[in-house]
Amino acid sequence: MNYLIDRRLNGRNKSAVNRERFIRRYKDHIRRSVKGMIAERSITDMAKGGDVKVPAKDISEPGFRYGTGGDWEFVHPGNKEFVRGDKIPRPEGGGGGSGGGEAGSGEAVDDFVFTLSREEFLSIFFEDLELPNLMRTAIAEAEGKKLVRAGYVKEGTPANLSVSRTMKTALARRIALGGPLKDELEVARQALAAATRAGEPRARIAALESHVLELEGRLERLPFLDDVDLRYRHRTTVPRPAARAVMFCLMDVSASMDERKKDLAKRFFTLLYLFLTRKYERVELVFIRHTDEAQEVDEDTFFYDTQSGGTVVYSALELMHQICEARYHRSEWNIYAAQASDGDAFGADPAKSARFLRENLLPLTRYFAYIECPDENQSGNSSLWVEYEEVKGSDLNFAMRRVSQPQEIYPVFRDLFRKEKV
C-alpha cells in the first residue's frame, strides 16, 4: 500500500534552531562583522541584514584525512591521446592528482560567508542595551483582544455546547422532577397490590390501575434532555495589554544647524527609533522643530525643510508638553524624547527651558536624551549645556552627550542605553 502525503503545509523552519546554534557559536566573528557594517552603512538602510564572514579555519569540522604525499592512482574517463607510460608534468601546487581522491580539500579554503537576517542583525546591534525603567505599563486601547473562559450560559451556538455540563443539569432535573413521581408510583402500586389481594371491588381496582398507568405515563414522558438543560461555554473578550510608546524628536532648525549637524541628529533619532520599535509593539513619532517658535511637522519637513530665525528652545519643550497633555497621556503611553541642538540659546531661554524640562517634562517621560552637535571649532560649553547639566545631576532618566562625528553616534548610543546593572 502506497501513501501520498502533502507535507508542504508542515513547518518549514526546522533548521532554525541549528542556525541559531551556529550564530551563537560564532558570535564573536559575527559581532565584529556587524561593527564593520555599522561603520560603513548609511542610517537609512541600517535596519537590514548583511553578509558576515567567518574564516574557514575557525569553522572547519576536523576528521582524519589523507594529506598530500604517498602513492596514488586516479582513474579518469575521456582519454583521447594517452598511452601507457606517458609522462605528464605535475600540475602546479605539487600535491595529488587533478581530481578523484583529492576532492573536498579545495572547497575548504574559502571563507564561510553567510547572510544575517534583519532581525539577527538588529539583535546583535542592540545587544546589551536596555532602556532604563522599562516597564510596559500602559494598558489602553488594546492592539488585540483575548478571549477568556467565563463560566456557562443557557444560550449559545451549538459549537460551544458543553456536553458534560448539559448532562449534569439534565440529570438533576430528572431527579428533581422524577423523584416524587417515583415515590407516588410506588405507593400506588402497593395500593393496587393490596386491593387485588383483598379482592376489593372491580371498579376500585380499575381506578387504582388507571392511576398507576397514569403515573407511569407521566414518568415516561419526562424528557431525558430538555431545552432548559442546555449549557454553553461562555467566553468574554478582555483587552490584551499592549505596550506602546511615543517618541518626540525635537530639533533646532535655526540657521546655525547646518547639514552636518542635522545628519548627526537624524542618525541619533533613527537609532533611538529602531530601538523603540524593538521594545514596543507600536511606536508613534512626533517631530517638533523650532527656531524661535516651535512647530509640529512631518518627517520630511523636519529633516529637509530649511528655515531661518532665532532660537528659543523653550517653545519646543512647551509644544511637546501640550501635545502630551492632548494626545499622549502618560498613563497610556511610554513617552520618550530625543532633542538635538547645537546648544545656541540666548538670554533667559536656557534657564527657563531647563526648569521647564525638570519640572514639567521629565516627570512625564521615561527618558529624555539630549545630544549637542557643537560647531567644529567651538570650545567651552554652550549655555544650554550648562543649564541642562544641572538637570542631569538631579535626574536619572535624563542623559546628554556631545557628538561631532558620525562614528561617535554608535558609542554614544550604547552609552546612553547601557543595560542597567542590577
Next chain:
Amino acid sequence: MSPLPHGPEWEFELLQRYDEAIAQTAGEFQLDTYPNQIEIINSEQMLDAYASAGLPLGYPHWSYGKAFIRHEQAYRRGYQGLAYEIVINSNPCIAYLMEENSLMMQALVIAHASYGHNSFFKGNYLFKQFTQADAILDYLVFARRYVMECEQRYGVADVEEVIDSCHALMEYGVDRYKRPQPLSAKEKEARRNEIEEHQRRQFNDLWRTLPQAAPSSTTASTSVFPEEPEENILYFVEKHSPRLAPWQRELVRIVRKLSQYFYPQTQTKVMNEGWATFWHYTLVNRLYEKKLVDDAFMLEFLHNHTNVVTQRGFDQEGYRGVNPYALGFAMMQDVRRICEDPTEEDAAWFPELVDTEWRKSLDFAMRNFKDESFIAQYLSPRLIREMRLFVVADHVGKAELEVDCIHDEQGYKRVRRMLADQYKRDNLLPDIQVARYERDGDRSLTLRNQLFRGRPLAEDQANEVLRHLGRLWGFPVRLEAVDAEGRIDGYREWRP
C-alpha cells in the same frame, strides 16, 4: 490501462495514477520493495532535509546549522539547484519529492526513489546487515529527545562539546565486520532508566568513607589491552573511556549508531544510484512501450535522464571525477546487455552471465555486492573502452605523473582493479585503530595509523581530532604512524 494524462503541472490524483502504473510495471519485473510513503515538500523543507543529512529529524547541533546556511546560500544565489528527491532507508520507505518538479519529473522521481532505491535498500546485503529500516525513525526520535534532555540537564555548551568531539571521530564509529546490535529505541530507553534507577537505589554515601586499599603492585599485567586492535574508535571510547559520565557515553553511542546507519550508503553510492537510475529508465521505457505515456513525455524524460547520466571527460569543464550515476547506470545496462546479447569478448570475461535471465543476474549483483566488489566483478572491457578510462599514477619521488594503463588489452584488468580500489574505504579514510589502552599505567590511549602506501595524515586536522579524542578520553592520547614493516614512523601526543 488507458494512457496517462500528461501536462506540465502535477496534481495529487495524477501522481496517484502514475504511481499505480509504475507500481504495476515494477511488479512485472518482480521488484521487491518496502511499502512506499511519498511526500511532497517545498524547497525550504528540502533545504532543511539537506541540513540534517537527509534524515527527517535529527538532534540540534551547530554543524547542521552551518550546512543549512551553506546550502541555503548557494541555492538562493543560484550556484546550486536542489535535488529532485530525497529518499530515506526506512520502512515504509519515505521519499520526499519537490513540489517544483513537473509531472514528468515526479513520475521519474517516483520510479527512481520509490522503486529503485527502495528495492536496493531492501535487497542489498550491506543495508540488510547494518541498518534496521523498521527502527531508524524511532531511534531518531529517541536520539533527538535524549540530546535535548541532556541539554536541559547539563547545559547546551557541555552537550555540544561532546557531540563536536564525536563528530570529529564519526567515520571511525563503524563496525565493518561485526554486525551491529539491532537498535530498538524503546528497549534502549527502558534499559537506560533501569540503570539510573539501580544506581539511585544502590547509592550509599558510606562507600565514600571507606579507606582506599593500597594499590597492589602485582596486578600490573604485561598483556596489551585490547588484545586485538579495535577499529571502532567511538565504540572503544564509549565502553572504556575512564572519564565519561553515563549521559556522555550515551551521546557517543548515538553518534556511533548514526554513523553506522550511514555506513552502507557510503559503500554503495555507485551501485545504489546506478540501480535506481537503471530502474527509472527501464520502468518509464516500459510505460512507453505499453503506450501509457506519449512522445512528449518521453522526450522530456530522456532530456532529464541524459543530464543525470552525463559523464564529462577529465579535460572538460565541470569535470568532477567519475559520476556515480553515469558509471552505475552504464554498468547495470551493461550487465543486462551481456545477459541478453553477449559478444565473444563478453563470453570470455563473464561466462557466468552469458545466456542467463538478465533480471536474475542483475538482482544477484544488487543483493551481494558493494561498489568496490561490484566494479571489480562486473566492469566489462567494452565499458572501459566506451568510457575511455585511464589511470594516472602519482608516486612519491617521481618528478612526473605517469599514465599507468589505458583501455587496451593489457590495461583492462588493471583499470578495473584501480577503479574498484578507488571506492575502497581504505582509499578514502586512513586506517586508524585503537592499539593500546594503558589500563594499569597512565590510562593513556594509543591509536595506530597503519600507513597505506606511504600516505601521510593531514597534519592540522589530525592534531585537531586528537584534541577531540583527548577531550572524550580525559587522559593522554597518542597517535603513532606505523609503516608497512611495522616500524613506528611518526608520533604525536595530546595531553589534557
